[in-house]
Amino acid sequence: MSRPISRPINPTLRGCFVAGTDTDVGKTCISAALLHLLGRQGWRCAGLKPVSAGQDERDGAWSNEDVRLLQAASTMPLSSDQVGPVQFRQPCAPHIAAALSGQNIALHIGLTAAQALMDAGAEVLVVEGVGGFAVPLAADLSWGMDDLAAELALPVILVVGLRLGCLNHALLTAQAVAARGLKLVGWVANTVDPAMPHRQSNIEALKVGLQRRYGSVFLGEVPRLTEVTPVTVAACLDGVALRQALDFEKVRP
Template sequence: MSHRYFVTGTDTEIGKTTIAAGLLHAARRRGLSTAAVKPIAAGCLRSAEGLRNDDALTLQAECAPSLDYDLLNPVALEPPIAPHIAAREAGLQLTAAQLAGDCRRVFARGADLTLVEGAGGWRVPLNGEQTLAALAIELKLPVILVVGLRLGCINHALLTAEAIAADGLRLAGWVANQVDPHMERQQSNLDSLRALMKAPLLGVVPRLDPLSAAGVADHLELDSLLGATGGLSGLR
């Protein structure tokens, strides 16, 4: 059984890749096969093999069986700027349909759990008309939302959840990720989020030192995603 999800966040730099890698690692602990797609990545470094993105490499390390980089990250852009601007400067015209085709090539491998990680938040532009949300819509994927715990996170989380629902997709679960160690009243904010978010909480991830996918996996649960008896959510 194949389970597929789109991973988005309340903003950029709130740990989408960290959480996605942790989810993949947790699935591997169950003996499941895993795959990931980072359809478009800006902020890539030049290497002997071509442009490489640290986030995509982190996901690649949690794919079992192994996945070629060019399948995992079909559009690699060098400048660390908004993806649609980086693509335009590179002379590329990106569409949700095109990126969906790239994702389906990975889906065809039939991994037990496949995660598609977006860039930035839910409404990050893809081109002059579409946002990356159009990719999740094209693929009809349920969504996992990474909530960066910092001042303003309740508003950001609720607005993102509303946008996901307005786009006709299901919020399959959310993860609270501690990005601001100095956040005041963190527990009170968490309590409010638990009360207001209409989806399962998959875990609360503290700041970890050292940071590792295995360490993140320790704070996550997959039962509501995969189902205790073989998958209830995201089944395709």
């Protein structure tokens, strides 16, 4: 379904692209925690969700919940439009939401929005995908979120939803990331099903497999939390491993 990227990749972009093994696996919570961790290390961080579907009304304005969370977790003041440049009202697949709104999703929306944030002073971007890594964004399924990620060319962090089937989903997503020429630098295990059988065995298998196949490091396991905030989720992640995975050691002491 992918097509070649026709626009030059901007080498100044710095940060990561957060992909998920599926929808509703905790990408936003992890992305907000990453913003918190990187901000604590002294970076001016901006969250970006180029495309989102599903809005509710808050204080007389319609916005997407994921966009609001990333906006709040960013370490610089940003508007809803800066964090979520394309927000659709209907909570469904993005290309369907776009059709219901009578719109098309621009091919270069990710790169355009990312560059605008860098121009506004962001040093690091945490870009969150929508749905799974290869979810379509075009009505004819000719291009999708994987194309957007390839154009940004940021290192990828994978959120693995811990539930039955996660091994297959994680490995298929890792293969798709590699097929787009992207580097899967790290992954996070996020508890979706607390009663998942053989949970630790699954995590250990992925630690070995993703490291051996892709050089992807384990960044932490997030259990079911009583209070889910960027701070509480960040406490479950390895900030040193994150900095090393993103190669920020060479950028700033």
